Amino acid sequence: MVRKSIWEARLDKFKEAAFKKKLKAAFISNTKNCSYLSGFTGDDSFLLISEEKNIFITDSRYAEQAAAQAPDFQVREYKGAMLDALFEELGKNKINVMGFEDSDTFISTYKNMKRKLGVRLEPLGDALLKQRSxxxxxxxxxxxxxxxxxxxxxxxxxxxxxxxxxxxxxxxxxxxxxxxxxxxxxxxxxxxxxxxxxxxxxxxxxxxxxxxxxxxxxxxxxxxxxxxxxxxxxxxxxxxxxxxxxxxxxxxxxxxxxxxxxxxxxxxxxxxxxxxxxxxxxxxxxxxxxxxxxxxxxxxxxxxxxxxxxxxxxxxxxxxxxxxxxxxxxxxxxxxxxxxxxxxxxxxxxxxxxxxxxxx
Ligand SMILES: [Mn+2]
Structure with a gap:
């Protein structure tokens, strides 16, 4: 029997709590939450977690580190703007409703996400905080x-x-x-x-x-x-x-x-x-x-x-x-x-x- 890694166990638990209200994907932007769910210890990186795939979105500074520390994720390195990369990934993976970290998102970022991403944004609430407690x-x-x-x-x-x-x-x-x-x-x-x-x-x-x-x-x-x-x-x-x-x-x-x-x-x-x-x-x-x-x-x-x-x-x-x-x-x-x-x-x-x- 293959044992689940701690990251898989944490991801499964998170999906169970967050996806139960018909959510199919979640975008994680809080640095500590990224680390908790992936094992990555750097910053300025983002997770797009869906039922089928876990995507780690980062730039050239962290791409190599992410590949080594977060093996449960597929690393997507972006140049330009992060939201453009996220937009592409959402399209590729046919995601039209996405959870986001409402307690960790600036209003300005939220407005940008709404304008650029073209998906319905659902607040994730405190599911991860509860899990981390x-x-x-x-x-x-x-x-x-x-x-x-x-x-x-x-x-x-x-x-x-x-x-x-x-x-x-x-x-x-x-x-x-x-x-x-x-x-x-x-x-x-x-x-x-x-x-x-x-x-x-x-x-x-x-x-x-x-x-x-x-x-x-x-x-x-x-x-x-x-x-x-x-x-x-x-x-x-x-x-x-x-x-x-x-x-x-x-x-x-x-x-x-x-x-x-x-x-x-x-x-x-x-x-x-x-x-x-x-x-x-x-x-x-x-x-x-x-x-x-x-x-x-x-x-x-x-x-x-x-x-x-x-x-x-x-x-x-x-x-x-x-x-x-x-x-x-x-x-x-x-x-x-x-x-x-x-x-x-x-x-x-x-x-x-x-x-x-x-x-x-
Ligand atoms: Mn104290």
């Missing part, structure tokens, strides 16, 4: 590696943080360490928020100099084989004030409860409220303004969301962050973030970096 074994393996790189960078940075260096020094060292250990790039701009800046949940590293008594929030991630990790730890330089240690304990306990209670079949909002209710009980609700977590994968923020508004039913194989935080404006903040995989009633915690309050 549940990770297959290959994806889980990649995410685990990305988490390991971030974990070991945390261990390394503990020996590097000291009074007198800047937040940017810390960010540069974290990023260098991750790249030396297998990260293709950083998952997003590294957050190093120290002292009073730690009350800014997404305070990207600045020139602020670290000093004794600072809380330092580090939020960063690695990309390995296209997949992101996302971790946050708050550490202290010298003995911190009493109140922030108390807040640290509250955030940690809120996170522990949410992780231990993140079960399959719950709504995203129910998992969010485990942490939120606890923080509220402790009197800090107004200082926890963001959602509890988000899916990670090819994108750093993807489906599902764990937030007060999330109606999404959480399923096995979803890989999400759990990151409660409490931020007192102008004073300090604490956030602790782990990456977990939903697995029945026993969520798997991927991040291993220490979470006991660390005083450097």
């Amino acid at each position: 549940i990770k297959d074994a290959t994806e889980l393996g990649n995410i685990k590696k990305a988490v390991q790189v971030a974990d070991s960078a945390f261990e390394h940075i503990l020996g590097f943080i000291k009074p007198g260096i800047s937040e940017m020094d810390v960010a540069a060292e974290l990023e260098y360490n991750m790249k030396k250990n297998g990260a293709e790039k950083c998952a997003f701009d590294t957050v190093v928020a120290s002292g009073e800046r730690s009350s800014m949940p997404h305070g990207v590293a600045s020139s602020r100099i670290l000093k004794k008594g600072d809380a330092v929030t580090l939020d960063y991630g690695a990309v390995v084989s296209g997949y992101c990790s996302d971790i946050t730890r708050t550490v202290f330089i010298g003995k911190p004030e009493e109140e922030i240690l108390k807040i640290y304990g509250i955030v940690l306990e809120a996170q522990r409860r949410a992780i231990e209670g993140a079960f399959c079949s719950m709504r995203g909002s129910e998992i969010d409220s485990i942490a939120r209710d606890y923080i509220k009980e402790k009197g800090y609700n107004e200082y926890f303004g963001h959602g509890l977590g988000h899916g990670i994968g090819l994108d750093i923020h993807e489906e599902p969301r764990l937030s007060p508004k999330s109606e999404t039913i959480i399923k096995n194989g979803m890989t999400v962050t759990v990151e409660p935080g409490v931020y007192i404006p102008g004073k300090y903040g604490v956030r602790i973030e782990d990456d977990i995989v939903i697995n029945g009633q026993e969520p798997i915690i991927l991040t291993k970096a220490a979470k006991n309050p660390i005083i450097l």
Whole structure:
């Protein structure tokens, strides 16, 4: 028996979801979705998927790479305009209705497509986002590696943080360490928020100099084989004030409860409220303004969301962050973030970096 490649399996699943409403073809323009369905790791390329044929549309920069990385596709190299090539392929393959990625198409592009292609365009909606929210074994393996790189960078940075260096020094060292250990790039701009800046949940590293008594929030991630990790730890330089240690304990306990209670079949909002209710009980609700977590994968923020508004039913194989935080404006903040995989009633915690309050 010939085993299906992961790409074939993903394509079959996609076609099943997208083609069920009598659609015969779909045009994929989102770079991450192209990569997810074909295996191609470059950009500026497009997929035309039909019941009979999978066509990979790209230009001379990527034609050779596409042929090697996306063997389930027939590569169509275009010169001139991409939409002209797409128009030709639609005619050749007698396609007159085509799904397109409505959530990823500029209005100007849509207008051009309508004018040039002469086919009926049907929005694909969120079928692919939903599919991507549940990770297959290959994806889980990649995410685990990305988490390991971030974990070991945390261990390394503990020996590097000291009074007198800047937040940017810390960010540069974290990023260098991750790249030396297998990260293709950083998952997003590294957050190093120290002292009073730690009350800014997404305070990207600045020139602020670290000093004794600072809380330092580090939020960063690695990309390995296209997949992101996302971790946050708050550490202290010298003995911190009493109140922030108390807040640290509250955030940690809120996170522990949410992780231990993140079960399959719950709504995203129910998992969010485990942490939120606890923080509220402790009197800090107004200082926890963001959602509890988000899916990670090819994108750093993807489906599902764990937030007060999330109606999404959480399923096995979803890989999400759990990151409660409490931020007192102008004073300090604490956030602790782990990456977990939903697995029945026993969520798997991927991040291993220490979470006991660390005083450097
Ligand atoms: Mn995050």
